[in-house]
Amino acid sequence: MSVVSVSMPQSTPRRETLHEDLKLCYQAVTDIHGSGTMIRRILLLFCLLAPVLSAGPAAAEPLALTVKPLPLNSENPAQATLDGLTWRGSLEITADNPRFGSLSGLLLEPEGDRLLAVTDAGHWVSARIRLDDEGFLVGLEDAEIHRLRDGDNRALASKRAGDAESLARLHDGTTLVAFEQAHRIWRYPAGAGGLGRPAQPFPAPPGLDRLRDNGGLEALTELPDGRLLVVAEHGGDTPTLPGYLWQQGRWSELALRRRARYRPTGAAILPSGDVLLLERRFSVLGGLAASLRRLPLAEIETGATLEGEVLAELHPPLVYDNMEGIAARAEPGGGVRIYLVSDDNFNPFQRTVLISLLLEAE
Numbered sequence: 001m002s003v004v005s006v007s008m009p010q011s012t013p014r015r016e017t018l019h020e021d022l023k024l025c026y027q028a029v030t031d032i033h034g035s036g037t038m039i040r041r042i043l044l045l046f047c048l049l050a051p052v053l054s055a056g057p058a059a060a061e062p063l064a065l066t067v068k069p070l071p072l073n074s075e076n077p078a079q080a081t082l083d084g085l086t087w088r089g090s091l092e093i094t095a096d097n098p099r100f101g102s103l104s105g106l107l108l109e110p111e112g113d114r115l116l117a118v119t120d121a122g123h124w125v126s127a128r129i130r131l132d133d134e135g136f137l138v139g140l141e142d143a144e145i146h147r148l149r150d151g152d153n154r155a156l157a158s159k160r161a162g163d164a165e166s167l168a169r170l171h172d173g174t175t176l177v178a179f180e181q182a183h184r185i186w187r188y189p190a191g192a193g194g195l196g197r198p199a200q201p202f203p204a205p206p207g208l209d210r211l212r213d214n215g216g217l218e219a220l221t222e223l224p225d226g227r228l229l230v231v232a233e234h235g236g237d238t239p240t241l242p243g244y245l246w247q248q249g250r251w252s253e254l255a256l257r258r259r260a261r262y263r264p265t266g267a268a269i270l271p272s273g274d275v276l277l278l279e280r281r282f283s284v285l286g287g288l289a290a291s292l293r294r295l296p297l298a299e300i301e302t303g304a305t306l307e308g309e310v311l312a313e314l315h316p317p318l319v320y321d322n323m324e325g326i327a328a329r330a331e332p333g334g335g336v337r338i339y340l341v342s343d344d345n346f347n348p349f350q351r352t353v354l355i356s357l358l359l360e361a362e
Contacts, residue, residue, distance in 0.1 A: 060196070063100060063143040065127065067091040070353065075317040083312040085292075088337070088356040089137030090319045099123055099145055101346045105167035105177065105220070106266065106325030106339060115140075116195070117325055117341060118177055122148050122155070122162020124195045129339075135331075137356035146196045148177070150186075153198040165324075166220035166266060168228065176202055178230065180216025183208035185230075205230065205244035205251045218324070219267035219277060229275060229300060231256050231264045245302055252302040259310070262291055266326040270336055270359070273297035277308065278326040278340065289315035290323035290340070311359075314340075321353045334361040 072087040073079040080087050095101075102120040109116060117125045124146050130139035147155040148162060156162035159181070166178040173190030177199075186199035208216070215234025222228050228246035235242040240255035241264065256264065259279065266278040275295040282288050295308040314320035321342035328338045336359040344350040 060126075060144040060146050060193075061097070061099075063095055063097055063125065063127070063145045065100075065140050065143045066094045067139050068094075069138070070319045072319055073317055074319070082314070082318070082357065084359070085312050085338070086358040086360070088135060088358050089131075090353060090355040091137060091139070093140065093352040093354060095143075097145060100125065101344050101352060103341050103352060104165045104218075104265075104324045104343050106327045106341050107167045107169055107175070108327045108329050108339070112329045112337075115327065115339065115341075116167065116175075118148065118164035118167055118195075120163050120165070120343065120345070121159060122157070122164065124148055124164075137354065140354075148195060149198050151198050151200060165216060165218050166230075167325075168220045168222050170222050170228075171226060176220060176228075178217035178220045180211075180218075180233075181213045183211055183216045185217065185220075203246070203251070205246075205253075207242070211235070211242075219264040221267040221269055221275060223275075223297065223300065224269065224273040227300075229267065231267070231277070233263045233265065240305055243306065245300070247302075254300070254302060255305045257305055257307050259291070259293070261286075265324040268326045268328040268338070270294070270328060271330045275300065276311075276326065276328055276338065278323060280323055282322075287316070288320065288322055289313060290320050292326075292338075312357075314355075319353060319355060321351050323353075323355075328359075331358065335359055 068091065070090040070092055071077040072082065103117040103125065104120055105118045107116040114126060114128050127140040127143035130141055132138045148164060149155060161182055163179055163181045164177050165180050168176040170176065175188045175194055176185055177188065178185050184204055185202040187202045188194045188199055189197050211232055212234045216232060217230045218233040219231040231243040232241055239258055241258055243254045243256050244251050245254060261281045261283055262279040264277055265280045268276045270276055274297050277293040277295055279291045279293060291313045292311045293308045294311055295306050299306055323340050324343040325341040328336050331337050338357045338359060340355040342351065342353040344352045
């Protein structure tokens with residue numbers, strides 16, 4: 001009996017999708033000459049099962065980022081405050097990797113020195129935050145980019161499947177990712193590389209099929225008492241936007257009062273338990289703008305219409321872009337550090353901008 005040797009594709013950081021691995025494996029098998037049909041069938045079956053049987057996280061691709069400091073106000077570089085917030089640095093971020101860009105949801109790792117973001121194209125990005133001695137944001141280091149995986153450990157290869165928009169870290173350490181177009185919420189395991197492991201479905205709020213493809217669950221965060229708050233970006237021509245609360249194993253509905261043309265794009269929890277809502281506005285005449293609205297925890301109840309209070313707005317000549325991601329953490333010296341990130345839509349006329357702000361002690 002002859003021994004058949006097949007060169008199997010290795011898991012490399014530069015593999016774009018699982019489909020590429022399968023195509024290479026299939027080609028390797030079909031190129032074998034002089035082997036019986038049964039051997040080919042066994043090898044083809046191995047090609048199909050090997051990626052699924054591999055339970056480890058997908059390999060990371062190192063990501064070289066270039067950053068350029070940006071002032072808070074391009075017309076007045078001395079400006080260092082924004083309403084009730086203090087500016088603590090901002091960066092324009094670029095990379096030579098075509099997969100980098102379109103950052104949406106944003107989280108901080110528990111230690112607070114590393115950010116985690118998801119993209120509209122089914123990737124997740126991790127990078128260490130570098131602050132100077134005065135606490136100003138000056139750089140990003142040790143960056144990596146990975147593919148999000150589905151429940152069968154397959155890479156999300158299409159725009160519709162991979163349109164990740166928001167992130168939430170739960171008390172048990174697992175991470176939720178909300179997607180639009182194919183509206184759904186997935187849960188990823190706790191621990192290092194969690195977003196590189198197979199996902200598990202999370203119960204979805206009712207009525208997601210009524211949302212626009214590009215108007216899904218943009219603002220997602222866990223409240224201090226374990227409830228989950230999620231707000232949709234669009235909801236029809238009404239004065240409110242649909243929101244949902246996950247509590248005691250089921251969803252209930254609430255609403256968010258709309259502010260002119262603003263739409264929610266992200267949410268983070270303040271130490272008080274209040275929610276800091278990031279909103280974006282776009283119009284042909286007015287262009288882009290962003291705002292931060294504070295939603296009191298005491299008002300977040302089933303059936304409520306959330307109003308909140310606007311803390312700050314970003315618009316020209318202040319630094320801003322298509323702001324979509326927000327994360328917050330208590331500072332050791334007092335106050336709350338807030339990070340905002342923009343989605344450049346892989347558009348050369350837009351930028352990936354990371355902004356750091358400080359909310360003084362509550």
